[in-house]
Amino acid sequence: MSACPAPGTREDVELLAEIALGVRSVEAVFLPGLALRWISPSIEALTGFSAAECVAAADAFELLVLEDDRVFCRRMAQRVEAEGVAQAFELRLCARDGHAVWVQTHLRPRAGGGLRLSAEHIQARKATEFTLLETVAELRRQEALRELYLVRSNDERQRLAALLNLIRLGILFIDQDRRVLYHNRAMLEIWGYPPETVLVGCRDAVLKERAPVVLADPAAYLAHIASTVRGKQSISEEYEFHFADGRIVTDRSAVVAGEEAGRRIGRLWIYEDVTLARRTSMQLVELAERDELTGLYNRRRFHEELGRMLADAERRGGRLGLLAFDLDGFKPINDSFGHQAGDEVLVRLAIELGRTVRRNETLFRIGGDEFALLVPEGSADGLRELAHRLVETVGAMRFVFEGREAGVTASVGIARFPDNAREGEALVAAADEALYRAKSAGRNRAEVSGRRGDESARMPSSNPDEPASRED
Numbered sequence: 001m002s003a004c005p006a007p008g009t010r011e012d013v014e015l016l017a018e019i020a021l022g023v024r025s026v027e028a029v030f031l032p033g034l035a036l037r038w039i040s041p042s043i044e045a046l047t048g049f050s051a052a053e054c055v056a057a058a059d060a061f062e063l064l065v066l067e068d069d070r071v072f073c074r075r076m077a078q079r080v081e082a083e084g085v086a087q088a089f090e091l092r093l094c095a096r097d098g099h100a101v102w103v104q105t106h107l108r109p110r111a112g113g114g115l116r117l118s119a120e121h122i123q124a125r126k127a128t129e130f131t132l133l134e135t136v137a138e139l140r141r142q143e144a145l146r147e148l149y150l151v152r153s154n155d156e157r158q159r160l161a162a163l164l165n166l167i168r169l170g171i172l173f174i175d176q177d178r179r180v181l182y183h184n185r186a187m188l189e190i191w192g193y194p195p196e197t198v199l200v201g202c203r204d205a206v207l208k209e210r211a212p213v214v215l216a217d218p219a220a221y222l223a224h225i226a227s228t229v230r231g232k233q234s235i236s237e238e239y240e241f242h243f244a245d246g247r248i249v250t251d252r253s254a255v256v257a258g259e260e261a262g263r264r265i266g267r268l269w270i271y272e273d274v275t276l277a278r279r280t281s282m283q284l285v286e287l288a289e290r291d292e293l294t295g296l297y298n299r300r301r302f303h304e305e306l307g308r309m310l311a312d313a314e315r316r317g318g319r320l321g322l323l324a325f326d327l328d329g330f331k332p333i334n335d336s337f338g339h340q341a342g343d344e345v346l347v348r349l350a351i352e353l354g355r356t357v358r359r360n361e362t363l364f365r366i367g368g369d370e371f372a373l374l375v376p377e378g379s380a381d382g383l384r385e386l387a388h389r390l391v392e393t394v395g396a397m398r399f400v401f402e403g404r405e406a407g408v409t410a411s412v413g414i415a416r417f418p419d420n421a422r423e424g425e426a427l428v429a430a431a432d433e434a435l436y437r438a439k440s441a442g443r444n445r446a447e448v449s450g451r452r453g454d455e456s457a458r459m460p461s462s463n464p465d466e467p468a469s470r471e472d
């Protein structure tokens, strides 16, 4: 039994037309040779072309299929017709206004020849697919970019690390929790760590582990760190500290601020080993203060030491003796045996006199054949004895030039702070005055200044102890 009217009647046709009108997808029938025989009215909702227009078209494929898909579609239809095997594929129809409409197409062969086509509207699914594809493509693009930036930033980091490892400044970066974030090789070298050490993550690495072991004065250094960290300055002053092995290092530090105002991300420390620089400058100073020929301190250093020792004596209420001496008969050695012979006399004299003086006494060559000796805390008698010893030492030295024996003597002037003078220039003048008298009195002797420290007038007395204001 069937609910449908028997086919062939007028009602049949009307019923079939009603069904066809209600079908939302497109159904079509092609005669052999791909001529469109019938198409459901639903094609109009999809493309804007009425079913009648489609059937009347000379080539339905030309009218309904998008140009890009037309050859493919026709080929598929021919294949179904030729091979008798159904095919399913996606296809773009072309609407009257030119826009593309995606459909899922099924082509089946008909028993009597020709084809049956069912096409389902899949525009929404396609749009979702496109959006998905675009999103995936965008994600891939982002991923590729991220990888590129990562490679670039890794390269950049490598370049920076290579640079920082090459420079001789030690670099240490610590975070707000005092943990090491970065250090370079020079930092390890300066602080005496093995070269392969990794301190990243260590807390107070330098302060706890190294400072107490390697520094000459760890307490002073720790105090410096504490005051620097407490201090308000964002960049600290240069601080010099000494290692137990004699090295001299300076440090400076800077607070590193984060991007947001007021946020700190840590502190950068820079260490510089200045041992060589300091030694060189000390050597230069030393050279500038030494007499080239004898190696004794020169006039410049004499005045510095005189000022320093006088200030020291004044502060302690002590005394300072000055012996100024000048060779006698030195010129004839130059004249008779040449300048080189004179030089030899000066050099040997410096050695001999150097042996005569004590460790706290300093000998200077302040001119051609003029010398000076500064004697801290020298008593009047002690200075006199010392002066006589010098006179004797010089007089006893013998030289042989060109087979002939030669010698010099020395005249010495003695002055003492504060008895003969209260300041440097006056003390030198007092010693010179005594030296002058020693020369006048026949040379090869020592004389004591007759000046009084509390008056500028020159005293006629040659007795050194008479004007002395204190007991020795």
Ligand SMILES: Nc1nc2c(ncn2[C@@H]2O[C@H](COP(=O)(O)OP(=O)(O)OP(=O)(O)O)[C@@H](O)[C@H]2O)c(=O)[nH]1
Residues within 6 Å of the ligand: 293, 326, 327, 328, 329, 330, 331, 332, 334, 338, 339, 340, 341, 342, 343, 346, 367, 368, 369
């Ligand atoms: N060889 C040598 N001679 C020097 C040097 N510096 C100065 N003289 C000489 O030392 C001499 C010093 O002169 P004087 O002080 O008159 O010599 P002197 O014979 O000791 O005379 P009196 O001091 O009066 O006893 C001069 O001839 C200078 O040219 C030096 O570095 N080497």
